[in-house]
Amino acid sequence: MKRSSKIAIISGIAVAVIISAIAITVHYRLSQIEGNEQNKNESAGQIANEIVGNITTNKAHSEASESAAQRAKETP
Secondary structure, three states, rough: OOOOHHHHOOOOOHHHHHHHHHHHHHHHHHHHHHHHOOOOOOOOOHHHHHHHHHHHHHHHHHHHHOHHHHHHHHHH
């Protein structure tokens, strides 16, 4: 096999291992968070709405706390 093929295969395996590790870590963290909640009878829709609410709240909060200088840097 060519050297570049070996490097590509090893890189692909390394990327797969890293992505798998991240996925497992996220899964366990979410399981721990969900396990700590009091209401365990939430539907998938309720959980999705909660996630969307958290994302939009955090985005609005972070944008509101930006100064005019920070906003000017972001616009081209």
